[in-house]
Amino acid sequence: MDPDTVAALRAQGGIDGAIDADGRVPHGSSDDPELLDFSANTNPTTPPGVTGVFEDAFDRARSYPDDGYPEFREAAAAFVDCEPGQVVPTAGGLEAIRLAIQTTVRAGDAVLVPRPSFGEYAREIRLQGAEPAFVAHDDLLDADPEPYALTIVCNPNNPTGETAAPDALRSFADRCRDAGTTLLVDEAFLGFTDDPSLAGREGVVVARSLTKLFGLPGVRMGYAVGTGDHLERLVTARRAWSMSTAAAAVGTHCYGQTAFVDRTRERVDRERERMRERLRTRFGVAPSDAPFLLLSVSDTDVDALLTEAREAGIALRDARTFRGLDRHVRVAVRTPADNDRLLEALAV
Template identity: 30%
Template sequence: MQLPAHGANPRRLYEAMNMDMPSSYIDFSVNVNPFPLPDEYMPTEQQWVRWMSVYPEERSETLRAIIAEREHVTRSNVFVGNGAAECIYLLAQQFAKKHIGIIEPTFSEYERACETYGCTIHSFLLDEHGQPPIDQIIERLSFLHALFLCHPNNPTGTVWPKETMHALLKAAHDEKVFVIVDEAFYDFWLDGYSVSSDLPMFDRLIVLRSLTKMYRLPGVRLGYVLAHEYVIKKMMEKQPPWSVNTVAQQLGERLLRDDEFVRRTKVHIASERDRLFTQFAKLGYIHSSSVVNFYILQDETMTLFPFLLQHGIVARHTLNFRGLAGKYIRLAVRTKEENDRLLSYLRRWNM
């Protein structure tokens, strides 16, 4: 049985599980914002037509300038890509045939991208609380050229103390090791910290961001990188021209000018996540200590996953996350009504 490698593919999942797809289902496997963009952000029909009829800026110059101002860097420190995935693969290309560390369980595309370019992978496993083996990682840095980590982490939603992160960044800087911190879910972390403010201190720090998750734009594809200008220059040398389409550029320019939608989403996600976790505790379910819009729930016997599927609750399996072995499922924090439907089936399963 070969299950889809990522979430957001329910039809393929039901086929792989040899199950009939129900007429109504909720996709908890996709970890994007459950709320649509407000109408004021959406372009008119005439704007859509105009955007699709002109070439995009070759290197997203206007959007890069907006991001630079927002992140307090210069435009030469910003790269805009066709989704975070393009950024990951272009970075892996820079590290071709080198020794690369990956802190796991985490997003599988880091390993896949690095293997595409002939890298040797060194894995470091988070503990049961989602914390890194920091001493082991620091001890092994001298063998590495670069280190990938996701923070907040996918699929656990967990984060590290700021002191731990800074200890790693300092040690990597001393060993001249690149550290790629994927902050694709940073926008969902209420009162969280970003390492982007550390860029002036650590010239081998690379920060990856995504607009796909918060702004619910997986079909548009838009992500960016913050890094030293020589890293950005190398990425641009390998990026095909017009890689980011006009619609993505225009939406990015609009969305990054207003933080209110992000603020409202953060507050809702934090409130709903806390409510869910309170109910899980009452029902005896074990979950990760997530701070974002998804979490993993223990499924030791690997039977909760098909039960939920049967009732139209699509979870994300963890068979391809190193260290989880399918004994957890990943679920998104969605609207109150949708979360209540999930809880109703978890109560039935727990009876």
């Protein structure tokens, strides 16, 4: 990207500055056992049999895992409807995102990034010496991809929660391909919906995580999906033994639990709508297809609301750390009993 374009984007507020001094992006999740955690968007339940699978993997963990991960690749490919050879296992979805950016972006490139959205995109782009150029998340599919080495779509978007219209997303993917611009689609929450994955589409790299849908963030299960030259670069750059023996076994098991996935989707759809109806009596509530809701706190101080919830034993996600949000919190959709506690604590 030429210096004049970079300068123009900075002047418009479209390119962020350098990495913050601590180099880290704020995330949800509370380690306080006294708090009911609504700040992280992971499933509060896990698939049946997963504990036994994890324990059974212990003895096999005394040897290196099979670096081909054939069973995991087969299971992941069946879930997203692609070829097993297109699946590149990683230690979580974030590693898949980093792998996609590392193999696509060079110093001086510009990358189109939605806002507000997952903060790690900008961090990973800057680590490559490239520049994130921000556009409103709901305008991104109308943007011209040609000036960018990479465009990123978060589907459903975090923290707002809405999915991209499938036809519009496929059309944008085609425009990116025609422009020679790689499209990275982060599908970390897409498993909570019935929408199709873009896995296996030419010119697209998909990043997937099992963390959210199966409620196991500490196991670190994820993968990228690519085709053609993108796939070759992903395979070449992937670390050897990129998933642990336990992660590969648990991930393979989880993707076979179709009844669990169906129950999870039904519960999240039902509870999200129930929560929205109650919460909208006090807050603005963004439309969502994901296991979380973004609340606009127009008449209440955000810090006071966070404190109010914490005093009731509940952790909320301070959404002011997302670019462009200044009076917002995000709440997960959990079990009916947990959600009742939240609604009571927020007096709605």
